[in-house]
């Protein structure tokens with residue numbers, strides 16, 4: 001047995017290399033990757049432009065420290081600000097760190113407004129990470145159990161329910177921010193309605209709350225826009241990113257705009273690794289390739305085709321509840337727990353995931369071809385039919 005701490009129930013496979021949307025194991029078996037390391041490998045595996053940019057950077061400079069100016073971080077911050085319409089960026093190394101920064105920022109903002117016990121509204125079924133503050137913000141008891149006492153200062157409401165937030169706005173003077181995923185990933189691919197997002201923006205403006213979106217999973221082009229909230233035509237005060245931002249190199253970011261910008265001063269927050277040259281070149285290259293290769297429009301179109309294919313392939317099949325999603329963030333909800341589909345997929349050479357017990361989750365690389373999309377649909381339809389018939 002390896003000496004790894006036992007935090008994951010791992011599947012019995014180890015990959016040796018990858019190319020595009022394919023992964024290969026030591027026996028030479030190939031797998032179609034419809035998960036992208038959980039929305040991380042935006043550009044698939046071994047993308048030539050990313051490999052070239054990273055190799056060059058490794059030979060120049062990997063780490064210096066935020067005690068100095070870092071031109072790659074400055075460039076990446078300018079790029080993210082331009083794409084999002086936001087003002088400033090804090091770089092970190094993961095999604096939970098990005099959310100920790102957002103939570104700290106909201107609390108400091110609250111104190112600056114004279115609120116001594118600032119509270120943040122969070123949603124049911126939310127997932128924000130595994131650190132103490134982010135697991136406390138998460139709306140899943142399994143993630144929290146055994147780690148009490150939880151971090152206080154979160155108020156939970158049902159997802160996508162503007163009435164619940166209006167009620168809080170009327171009676172809780174401690175609220176300073178709302179944090180939510182425009183599309184819940186771990187929670188089962190649940191989409192917030194655009195109308196909800198717009199109304200929430202209005203309430204936040206009226207109450208001077210920070211409107212904070214966790215786009216760690218749904219951001220970076222996956223839904224056909226740079227960021228999923230952009231479909232609703234609003235700009236948030238705080239946005240968090242990670243997963244797909246570096247196409248496999250760990251990099252996270254917490255962005256702030258308007259009232260949320262300028263809250264942190266030197267000494268308030270930090271990270272040793274955050275914003276290092278290597279990570280920032282990974283982010284810059286990922287964003288560049290998405291733009292030059294038209295990957296957002298492709299993600300929107302291919303996602304539509306995959307959902308359409310799954311709907312027609314599974315039409316009339318008892319046990320199917322719904323096929324949903326946006327772009328290449330796709331959920332297939334069944335009427336029963338279906339974790340076994342992951343193992344069946346592995347045997348069939350297809351990498352998928354199941355979340356929220358009953359939802360098959362697809363998060364393919366944005367470089368998946370139309371032919372690979374069709375292959376994914378055919379393989380998954382066969383697997384689901386077989387599973388439901390057993």
Ligand SMILES: *Cc1c(COP(=O)(O)O)cnc(C)c1O
Pocket residue numbers: 093094095096097099127128129130181185186214215216217218242243
């Ligand atoms: C994965 C995820 C996180 C946590 O990211 P880590 O990099 O694992 O810390 C936070 N929020 C959302 C929406 C996620 O999907």
